[in-house]
Amino acid sequence: MFLVTLGPGAGQAVKSLLSERGIQGPVRVELQFTGCCDPSLGLIVGTIRESDLVEEVDGLTFVISPETHELAGEVYIAYKDDAGRDVFVVTSSKPVGEWDGLITCSIRM
C-alpha cells in the first residue's frame, strides 16, 4: 500500500515538531473544513483507530481513515519554510478541493 509520500525536508520537519513537543505520533492525515472554499487535507497528531490505514514512512507513522483515503487517494506532504514557521502543503492524487496545493497547514498537536 502506498498512502503517503514525503517531499524533501518534510519528514525531518515533522520529526522536529513532534520532538519539540515530546510527542511520538502517529500523524493523521484528515479532512479539514475550509468553509465555502471546499475541504482541504490537514495533519493532526492522534491515535490509531481500528479501521485506519497505517503506513510507516521515513521512521514516522501516518494514519488515514479508509473514507478519506477513498476520497483523496495518495497523499503528498511537502514542507515549506514560511518566514521561519514550519508549514506543510498536503495534496492528493484526487484533489479534495479546488484550492488544493495553495493552502498551508501546521501539525495540530
Add this chain to the structure above:
Amino acid sequence: MDQYKLFIDGEFVDAADGKTFETIDPGTGLPIATVAKAGKADAEAAIAAARRAFDSGVWSGLDISARIAILQDFADQISQQGVRMVVTECMDAGQIIGYAKMIVMWASLLLRNLSTYAATKFPFEEEILASGNAFAPGREFVRREPVGVCVGIVPWNFPTALAMWKIAPALIMGNTIVVKPASNTPLTALILAEAAKAAGIPKGVLNVLPGPGGELGKTLCTHPDVDKVAFTGSTEVGREIMRMASDTVKKVTLELGGKSANIILDDADMDLAVDGACVGTFLHQGQICESGTRVLVPSKIYDEFVDRMKKRAEALRIGYQLDPTSHMGPVVSKEQLATIEHYVKLGQEEGAELITGGKRVEVKGMEGGYYYAPTIFANVDNKMRIAQEEIFGPVVCVIKYDGDEEAVAIANDSIYGLAGGVFSNNIARAERVARGVRTGTMWINNFHVFAEYCPFGGYKQSGVGRELGKWGLEEYTQVKRIHVPYYSDRNTNFSFTLMSDNKKIDGFNYNCPTNVIAGHGCLSSIYKVIVDLGCRRALIVTDPGVRKAGLADLVKSALVDFCVGIYDNIPPDPDLESVDGATAMARELKADCIVSVGGGSVIDAAKTVCVALKNGGKANDYVNRWFALSEPQTPHIVVPTTAGTGSEVTNIAVITSKTAGRKLFIADPRIMPNAAILDPRFTMTLPKDMTVGSAMDAMTHAVEASVSIMANPICDGLALHAIRLISENLPLVVADGKNEKARLNMQIAATTAGWSFTIAQVGLAHAMAHTVGTLHHVPHGAACGIVLPKVMRFNVDHAAGKLALVAQALGVDTKGMAERDAALAAADAVEALMQKVGHPMRLRDVGVPEEGLPLCAFHALADSSILFNPRPTGDPGEVLELYKQAY
C-alpha cells in the same frame, strides 16, 4: 448538455489550452454543463484586458451618472435572465428554489440600489473644513478614485449574490474586474457576464474566469497589474491570498469563515428562538459562513430548548432543491458530504451528545445526491473541535451557559468574529449582549438578514474590510487628498523657509471677524448684539472679583430677560475643571450664548466653554488642538474688564491642565469671539499694578507682532498704533485711574494689539515670559515687560527697520539717527516707560531665583512662540544670557 465559455475582453472564448470541466448538480450527482477551464494564460489575458479597459478610461473616466445608467441596464438584463438564473443557481449550488428566487432577485436589486445610492449620495469628493495645519492654510479636499483592476474570488454557496457583491461595487466605483467563480458553481457568474455584455458594459471591464483556485489563485493574487483582491471564502485560503497579495502590496478585502454564536436569553420567545436557531444553522444546509452553529442556551431552559429544537429539525423536509416543498436541499459536493461525516464522527469521539441527524439522507429518485440530515449535538464543550472549527454543513452545537456574561465570554471564545444572534424579549438587554460580542454583525431576534445598505464583514480571523453599503463602496476606492494653498509663493510657505535663510513670511490672511463696539455706555449694545446673534439665553461667565465689584450684575441688567444665569467661579489661570463647571451650568440652563465679563482668564475660559458646549464632552477633549474646528462655535460676547490680553479678539485660549502640569491651549479662528464690548466703565476700578502689567502685555504683543516673521502691513499699522496709544495713555491712567478717555484708549490699544498678534504672532519675549510664568508664577504682563527690552536688543540686527518704527511710536525723535540706533532707542524707550509707570524692572523683583534661570532657558526654547521671532535661535546659552540681563 449546456456548454459555457470563459468571458474575457468582452467575448466568450475557450480556454487557451482547450481544457474543460463538468459542473455537477449536487441534488442528483449528475453533470449539468461543460465549462471552459481557465489556466494561467487565460488569467493573464483577462488581467491584461481589465488593465487596458481601466487605463483607457472607457469606464473609469465616465461621469458617474453615465456609468450608473449602464449599470441600471445591466440590472435590467439580469432581471430578464431571472428564471434561467434561479434554476441554474438551484441546480449548480443546491439552493432550494424559494431561497434562490430571493437571492437572484436581490442580486439585481443590489446592483440597482447601490448604483443609485452612489450616484446621488456617495461622497466622491469631500471638503475638509478644518485646516489642521496652521502654517499652510488652503483648500483641503479628498477625492474617492477607483482602485484599478480588481479580482473578485467568489465561493460556491451563493454564486450569484456573492459575485454581485464584488462586481457591483467594483463597477459602480469605476474599477474593472476579473471574477473567478468557484469551480463547483461557475454558471451564474457567466450568465451575469452575458447580461453585462447585453447592457453594453465596455469590453474588458468585466471578465469571468471559471477554473481551479489552486492554479488561478497565484496568478490572480500576485500579478503586478492587479490592484485589489476581494475574496469570500475560508480563513485558510484567505490567509494565503493575503500573503500572496502582500508581495505587490495590493488592497485586500477578505470575508472569511465564522463560528457564530446564536445566544438564546432566558426571557426569549421560545418558539421564535427555536426557529431562529434552526434557520440560523440549517438554512442552505448550513453552508453559510455566518451560520449560528453555536447555539448558546441558558441552563434553566436548556433541556426544553434542545427537545423543541430536535422536534423542529426532524420536521424539516429534505428533498431535491427544485421541489418547492423542500426545506433543505443537498450539500454542494461529495467532498463536502465526506467532510461533514468526518466532523460528526469527531464530535461523537469528543463526547458530545448526538441528539438527532448524523447521517446521510436518501431522497427518492435522487439517489446520487449529497443529502445530509440536520444534526444537533448537545452538551457540547466550547473547547471541542466541533465548536471551534467551521463545519460547513447542517451541524449545530448546543452549548449550555449560566448568565449573560458567560454567554458573551463563550461567544467570544473563538478565532472567528463574523456574526451572531441574540434572542430575547428585552431588547435593551439583548443589545447589551450584542455589544459585548466581538463580531461584524449581530442580529437581535433574527438571523441571516442582509441588506445592500448594511455592511458585512468580520472581526478577528473572519476577515478584513467590509462589503455592501457605503463601507463596501469605499473599499473599492483610493482616497486622494488634494491641497491647494492660499499662496503659491515661495516666500509665504512656512515649511519652505526651513531650508532658506530668509525666514520672513510675505503673504498673510487677515481674518478677524469680531464685532467691536467701543465707547462710554456701550454696554447697552449687548441687548441688540445678542439678538443679532440669534440668541435668547445667555450665561454670564466671570470671576469672583468681577462679580463682587458688581460688573457682572451690570451686564446681567443690560441683558434684561436674556440672561439665564451667572457662573462666577473662574479662577486666575483657569483650569479644565472650572471650564467644565461653567459648561455644565450652561448645559443645565440650556444657554445658547456665553457672555464673558472679565480679563484674559475669564475670556479664555469662556472660549473653551463655547467649544465644549457646541461639540459636547469636556474641555480636555479640545485643548492642545490647532485649527481643528470645522464650524462656528457657540456665540460668545466679551465685556473685558482689563486692557491687556486682547483675548476679546484673538484666536487663542490658554487653559491650565493640573494633570499635565502645564498650560494647554486651543488655537483656532473659530474661537474668536463674535463681539467685544469695550466700555471703559468696566476698567475704571482696575488696580494700578494690574493696569500696568496688562498694559505691558499688550505692549509686548504689539512690539513682537511688528517684528515677527509673520508681520504684515495691516498688523504693522495696528501694532504701531497700539504702541502709540499705550505710550501716550498708560502714564495718564497711572496718574489718574478715573481718566475714562485714557482708559478707553488703553482698551482700544489692547484690542488693536490683539488683532495684530493673533495674525502676526509673538516671539521670544513671550516664550521667555511664558516660561517664568509657568515655573515661577510671575504674572504674565510683568514678565513680558521685564524681558521685552532685552529681546528687542537681541533682535536688533534682524528687525532694525521695524524697531525704529516702534521707537517713533513710542515718541522717540529718531530724526538723524542711524536705523540701528533708532531701533535700540526703542528698547530704551520701553524701559523708560516702565520706570515711569512703576513697572518691575528685574526678574529678581518678581521672585525668580537666579539658579532657576538655566532651566528657564531650556523651557523657553520649546515654546512655540519662538518660531516667529525674527532672529532664529536654538541656543539655550543665548536665551540664558537674556534671562541674566533681565535678572
